[in-house]
Amino acid sequence: MDSLREVTNADVHDAVSATHGYACAQLQVTLRSLFRSLKQERLIFHNPARGVKLSYPRRLPVPLPSDRPAGLVDKAPTHLAKLTIALVAIHALPGADIRWLRLDDLDRHRGRLTVARAGRTHVVYLDELTLNLAPAGLHERTRRWPRTTNPHLLITQQSATDNRDRPMHAVSFRMLFAPRGITPSQLRIDRLYDEARHTADPVHLMRTFGISTNTAMTYLEATHPERARPDPTRA
Numbered sequence: 698m699d700s701l702r703e704v705t706n707a708d709v710h711d712a713v714s715a716t717h718g719y720a721c722a723q724l725q726v727t728l729r730s731l732f733r734s735l736k737q738e739r740l741i742f743h744n745p746a747r748g749v750k751l752s753y754p755r756r757l758p759v760p761l762p763s764d765r766p767a768g769l770v771d772k773a774p775t776h777l778a779k780l781t782i783a784l785v786a787i788h789a790l791p792g793a794d795i796r797w798l799r800l801d802d803l804d805r806h807r808g809r810l811t812v813a814r815a816g817r818t819h820v821v822y823l824d825e826l827t828l829n830l831a832p833a834g835l836h837e838r839t840r841r842w843p844r845t846t847n848p849h850l851l852i853t854q855q856s857a858t859d860n861r862d863r864p865m866h867a868v869s870f871r872m873l874f875a876p877r878g879i880t881p882s883q884l885r886i887d888r889l890y891d892e893a894r895h896t897a898d899p900v901h902l903m904r905t906f907g908i909s910t911n912t913a914m915t916y917l918e919a920t921h922p923e924r925a926r927p928d929p930t931r932a
Contacts, residue, residue, distance in 0.1 A: 757919040780834035789888040819907030
């Protein structure tokens with residue numbers, strides 16, 4: 698082809714058909730956006746990607762075997778590690794959220810944790826176990842690094858002495874879960890999946906964990922397939 702004006706609907710369909718899974722969905726969105734922009738700039742006269750919708754397998758969350766997360770908090774080597782694991786295993790907080798938590802975000806008197814996210818905040822109402830782990834973790838933090846000025850709730854030997862006040866490194870965070878062969882993401886997925894099994898209310902999941910509508914519906918589709926909404930991308 699000498700010009701993008703020569704691209705037809707069939708050409709786009711053939712290109713998308715050659716991909717699978719997430720790549721298929723990503724390519725459809727990308728091509729629609731690309732040709733829409735070209736048409737708006739009047740570089741082409743029609744959008745050849747319009748109407749091209751191919752079905753692709755949707756990857757649904759899968760829980761961990763029941764014995765994998767059992768006793769994970771109790772077996773953590775330090776109080777700070779126990780607190781960290783509880784924030785994932787009980788409150789399904791992503792690793793990035795936990796690493797960037799600051800001391801001021803924890804309100805022990807009201808029993809809640811304020812998580813700052815892009816353009817919004819998510820308030821976590823702590824359960825009894827996490828509330829009991831918090832003071833022990835804070836005491837351990839003060840005992841091990843009494844002179845640190847790092848404002849983050851969770852710190853390591855490296856971040857405690859870093860004058861740039863950086864959070865715990867992502868590798869250090871993942872290592873807290875390594876002894877049981879579980880990643881933080883797997884544990885978070887397991888917690889969300891477990892909660893979804895006990896409810897068919899997406900609003901409950903959204904409010905409890907601060908997740909999006911699409912994420913909530915994905916977990917409900919995995920746990921209650923009979924109640925799943927139709928997916929327009931599969932039409």
